[in-house]
Amino acid sequence: MTASNPVKLKPGDTIGILGGGQLGRMLAMAAGRLGLRCQVFSPDPDSPAFDVVQNATCAEYADVEALELFAGDVDVVTYEFENVPAATAMTLAARRPVLPNHKILETTQDRLAEKDFVTGLGIATARYADVSSVASLRAGAAAIGLPAVLKTRRFGYDGKGQAIIREGDDPAAVWADLETRSAILEGFVPFEREISVIAARGADGTVECFDVTENKHGDHILRVSHAPAAIPESLAAQARDIATRIATALNYIGVLAVEMFVVPGRDGPTLMVNEIAPRVHNSGHWTLDGASVSQFEQHIRAIAGWPLAKAIRHGQVTMTNLIGDDVLGYETWLTVPGATVHLYGKAVARPGRKMGHVTEVKPD
Ligand SMILES: Nc1ncnc2c1ncn2[C@@H]1O[C@H](COP(=O)(O)OP(=O)(O)O)[C@@H](O)[C@H]1O
Ligand SMILES: [Mg+2]
Structure with a gap:
């Protein structure tokens, strides 16, 4: 895409989605409501997103021929996960606009590059150090202090690829257990x-933020989100400003999520950025039922070159994830007054697997 040739879809046009999980599924459902078609590309034949689109490509991300055919079928390409291989994105970008721009992935796929980028904007993060050996782990721990969190630079999610290192732990053992050569x-x-x-x-560079969401994790997996977060409006405004600056600096088109810590301080709480997700995000699922527009529709509007909506929240919203066996309770949830149930159509409820979610909205 060039500035002189921006994407401008019409109803009936086709969006290509890389990745076939629940995020791709909910993107495709939002696109459908706006009269847009989607074609999903995923190597997994059991992809939840395949169930809601007419056209799917089941192939490996390295399958150049399949990627070329897919590109030929779609008007714009987007993705539902941040670990799109660089070669895949480049093959597609040579043929069709990829939005958000795939160069963003170089920053967001690497925790070190991402932290350097965020701190480069003058935005606070946890103190961090590049670690590539036991020696640099010891040096980093001495500089930062313990406890500290060691994370693989790439491919971590839901707390995978992370270890806490405490006073008295053996750095060599922690390093060996993480089984990586590059960490932060x-x-x-x-x-x-x-x-x-x-x-x-x-x-056009317009940014629309949803109301700030508060997130509760268990075993490093998001369990419950509340909107709005129970924080002062001045802090919420700072949080939205941080997300806006990040999106603008990345020249981003689409939806992104910025995870932050609220840190207590003598002069009141402050914010630190934890991570950026260059995609729709689990903590935004509440917008499907709790706001006048969902994060999925906003993403589709953005990549279609359509105006963004001004999101109006409908009340106090709680989103509860159905993880693993939680989903077995879906029939009970179906009877809860006011609850809206979303099931992703996954056949096997493995522990830790996101199977669905429930939204409850109470008047403000
Ligand atoms: N530096 C940190 N200090 C305290 N808790 C952390 C830190 N980094 C991560 N965590 C906790 O672990 C969770 C998962 O870490 P995160 O960096 O978001 O990785 P991912 O979501 O990719 O697994 C966070 O939501 C937070 O609860
Ligand atoms: Mg996270």
């Missing part, structure tokens, strides 16, 4: 709560 050590942040901002940036 972060100071342990004694946060009072975790929040996220879901922001959409349109092709």
